[in-house]
Amino acid sequence: MSAVAGNPFANPVIERGEAAFRQHRRERLRMTLLGLAILIACFLVAAWVSEARPASIAAGLPRVGEYFSRIVPDLRWAVLFRDWETEGSLASWFYRADKWALLLLETANMAAMATAIGGAIALVLCFFASRNIARNTWSYVLARRGLEAMRTVPEIVYALILVWAFGIGPLAGIVAIAMHTTGALGKLFSEVVENADLKPWEGVRAAGGTWAQGARYAILPQVAPNFLSYLLLRFEINVRGASVIGFVGAGGIGQELYLVIAQNYYEEISAIVLMIVAVVILIDLLSDRLRKRIIGEARA
Template sequence: MDHTVVIPPDAQLAPLLRAYDRAVAAKHRQFFIGLAFMAGAFALACIGAEIDPGLFWEKLGNFTSYFNRLAHLDTGAVVLSDPAEWFWGLRRWTRLLGETLLMAYVGTVTGAVLAFCGCFLCSRNLVSSALLRIVIRRIFEICRTVPDIVFAMIFVAAFGLGALPGVMAIAIHTTGALGKLFSEVVENIDMKPVEGIAASGGSWVSQVRFGAVPQVLSNFASYAVLRFEINVRGAAVLGFVGAGGIGEELIVAIRKFFYSDVSAILVMIVVCVMLIDTLSEKLRHRLLAMDERP
């Protein structure tokens, strides 16, 4: 078969290829500079984090044996052989898991309500006072940058052990996280309805209530549900610092080497989180579908 592409003589081809190589070389140079930078950062980080591959290799056996122990009861039997013994604390753990879910719920609702109130006040298209906007934005930023567990530690010192500091920590973190997302949604709304309400004599609250809220509600709800999902995961570990929920039970089991308890609690947390993930995904799809024109 004949070549359909006629290969031109070298004199003609070489400059073309050279031009291409030159153009690509610049990209390659950039890539290698980036790679060198990454390698440097990697080496620096290895020193910083006291990485010891030898240790890792040596201890890798521990990892498998750890999971092996997680899979066995104190009696030496495999956990699945005696589920009743494995989940001996089912009642108590279920209660604690329920407590964790409630903490996440109350924290999410409180945070979502606060974020809802604040987000309209820090949106450029609804509020003209730059001072008010900046103040609210800064508050949101601090609320979401400080990790919830740090808030929880401080609140435990103030409110004592229990669910209260955990709920407050979740609420504050949620306010910051949702406040940012909410205000982004509000800044992207169509302003024509708001103007329509203003033109017929509606007050600022009415403009927000009838012009803005109907446009953002389903988006807000979807974000809040997603946040609840994240908060359930977060609430499960708040007990590590004494802020209620199942975390306290888990950390005690880990510290005291009650291996089968650890695996039982972990299984419960994982199943619960996965269940909520699935439900929340369905719910969010439905919420966002409401937004589309039927």
């Protein structure tokens, strides 16, 4: 009452609102500071557990630079475009490019086949793993937990196990990548299905359609463009993954890269890495163009 008597323009409702706003802002500031303190504490604990100490980093960085300086080829401009027998030429740097190109093709084929297999299995399982259209609770739980198990284990761990089972070669790599792809795509696909419009689904079911018919004719046409986008993105990821699992004998260019690293053929390391980077960039560009074109036509 005194505030109102002293200031005829004061409004108690506005004053209470401003006080509540200031209190809310102070509370938000306290919560933000508390969250920041917890984040910093977690970061420090993680750094301590992983032994990421400033002294270790400072000691290791020069050695990293030294290693990279060794893999840089000794190219000389005067003989840059000479034949492969001339040291300092590009041809001598990539003197095994034909073999590496075939291994890169094998790597891309491994990624393509694994993506196709994993995508097909994920396409089936995603409908069971979608909460909104799952046939029952048990099918939902089993499909979800199965997809989680498949994507939790890294491809290289699968490859280690499968190399023992199938022997050294691309088959182990294809199966390993396909298993992880199934888990990853199954989750993404199921999330897309859960965001689909259920009116067509309800119409198909009301007309006497089976659960499978509802998934095929009511849900799949809606989600197919997103499925295709995720599938192409996964193919790009699998090309990179296929380049790594060769380190454990699962075929592809990774196996050759592991050999030259183990034998300290420094210039060959940089040549193979550059070829991998070039192929991955090319596949990414082509896949991006294909994805935009197909998705655009599907939504037109």
